[in-house]
Amino acid sequence: MNYWLVKTEPESYSIDDLAREKNKRTCWDGVRNYQARNFMRDDMRVGDLVLFYHSNANPPAVVGVAQVVREAYPDPTAWDEDDSHFDPKSSPENPRWVMVDLQFQQKFSAPLSLQSLRSVKALQQMELLRIGSRLSVQPVRKSEFETILRLATK
DNA sequence: GCCAACGTTGGC
């Protein structure tokens, strides 16, 4: 099993939005970064657990956990001219971008702020904490995932 | 709102 972290701006889509969805699941569309896409397309598997991160939030924080419930398939928002993530180079015949389905699993009783995570020794290598890290879909080590769960349920 | 750190684009 693999572990991941996805970023979202809560103003546009928050963990509460996910929890409110029918069946508590949604398609994770709109990813337009090749590295992030490749992680979703090549390595994300049903059952993988995903840390849910609120960026551009106050404070920016890991706020809960979701689970992959469907593996990568074409992202139709890429060929929707009215969508803010429209990409003229993608088409139904030749889709360039993919999405996965995520299902809500839990919301932490208290968010784990970016600042608080920076002081955790076991997380020093985390991609999220790297200066200038912008990847919106990123792998998380098992030990890191477990450390964060432990912090969240303390 | 600023701006540093990235990623992408496109001329050459």
Next chain:
DNA sequence: GCCAACGTTGGC
């Protein structure tokens, strides 16, 4: 294929 210009991300 280099790299300058530009656009975006995201913490602060």
